[in-house]
Amino acid sequence: MVYGKLAITALMIATATSALAQSRDQIRIVGSSTVFPYTQAVAEQFANATGAPSPIVESTGTGGGMQIFCAGIGEQHPDLTGASRAMKPSEYELCKDNGVDDVSEALIGYDGLSLAISRANDNDWDLTSAEVYLALAAAVPVDGEWSANPYTKWNQINSDLPAVDILAYGPPPTSGTRDAFVELAMHAGCEELDFVKDGGFDGDWVEENCSRMRTDGPFVEAGENDNLIVQRLNADANAVGIFGYSFLYENLDTLKAVKVGGVEPSETTIGDFSYPVSRPLYFYTKNAHRGVIPNFNEFIEEYMSEDALAPGGYLSERGLVPLSEEKRAELQKTVLDGEPMSAPE
Template identity: 40%
Template sequence: MSKLTITTSAAAILALTAGAAVARDNVQIAGSSTVLPYASIVAELFGDNTDFPTPVVESGGSSSGLARFCEGVGENTIDIANASRAIREREIETCAANGVTDIIEVRIGYDGIVFASQIDGPAFTAFTPSDWFLALAENIVVDGAIVANPNITWADVNADLPAVEIAAFIPGTKHGTREVFEENVLLQGCEDTGQMAAMMEAGLSEDDAEAACMAVRTDGKSVDIDGDYTETLARIDANTNGIGVFGLAFYENNTDKLKVATMGGVAPSTATIASGDYPVSRPLFFYIKKAHIGVIPGLKEYAQFFMADEIAGPNGPLANYGLVSDPELAEVQATIENETVMGGGM
């Protein structure tokens, strides 16, 4: 009877509460752990500065947030998905299949991805994308043949780097950060070193070569971190030679524990990211379900408040926390104001 008892009891409870299910009066948000700090700052201010209740912001990663976003329309689904990458075509299709057709895309600003190590650790001060590709690639071309990556220490990769074993902690595949890391660092390094051309000469098609460029070694030298940056920090704390991938804001809050390396000769800062000099930065987004505007109180107001000059502008609390504010803020504000959906529809 165990299962029977449980299901019947559950059914009884549902019957009791179904009638009492009240309309949701708060905005429900989920998604990227990179966007979470910004979203929580805005959520708190939104609750403090308006008469709407404070929105609920959950974490979990861009992909899982967008997956929940695309589950359908209705009070039991989330209103906004935070993402540290743009929504993919495949996800838009899933959304459409579940009835989520009108999506408003809001670009919050830019975030830099920095490479940092223990403050007292080896002198990792300057990297190039090529170093990272040669250190982390699964296979590289040696003398015209594709072989498993033979590099063991950073000095094997680049004689200027410390001769310590490679131990990298990079974002796991469900993070939006991973995509930027693959494209702006690994693929870039692959092209810079001429490895991509070498791979194609070795008989790979262009697509296969690109995939091979972004394949990360699985022999333990590189560790995927599926949690948030706190976990990466803990790994770095425990490993003197470890190098981790962090968001700029996180690094700036932990300058007493971490030291940052330049990438391609440029030090990461809000200024170099805004100017586009620092090569590894990415836009942050949130996506609004248009069907929920007018149904969930405060949804549009939250988006407007988020992107107001006072909040998301260069002197606002988000910029103070490490977000590089969007130079085209006015356009984003207009998008929200007119509820312009993606794909040009209305």
């Protein structure tokens, strides 16, 4: 009886994926706005090299992409999602609950969460993590009390900083870039504050009290389109933008980096993690769609190619910091073999 139910389930999956292959001839990809330009570059290279229809790549944000990706298998569901952080346990469970129980994880390289400003701004910007926190957090120490953020100008935080209004454009809560920025910049900056160090507060306190971005104007959620942030920085020479390194790298003619702790983001400083706001980038493949969606396996092979991933490859030319040769070989084997990921902790 159990065998019969399993056979029926397998038949339903096979029927669903077969129908998917017959009715959809384009690979569909969702996910991180940071991973988007890399995946789009692979899609263009793949289409040019093979003559196959170019994959549809949508910038939905990491969280939004996970929700769409994990909703099920079949023609209405995407084949791959990009992520600027690792899949969360709750997302893994959502996938499993919806029958998406065979997923491969690919850590494709590294990225720096860049703070950038217009080249029209004459100041040499160098901020500590604590100053970033004090400028953008919802709550900060004021006269020995944990209070709503009162700072409106940079020189109120540090008199050596410019006497201009604090205005930063950054990612929304659905973005993996936002998650990473909170963890790597905001929490780190909060932990540098004397109020926190002298108060003996632990990591749980920091996570609970130092994770909220301010909503009173100086921090503006700019959506999932990082190119829009670039446009706003070019329109306002005093505005700061927060986005992945690739967007700074591709716009160095009009933008310049804001150093963090004296370190400027670059391939070297991101790769050795001396730039303090560095992180890994991922994509996740739906293995039930392999061999069913036309050209999906071939697209994955292009993404895993040395032409794409190696130092000097076309993704590093767009700002992706490559993995070491050893880690890259391990990644390629894992993804090309379709090895299923383990449950995240």
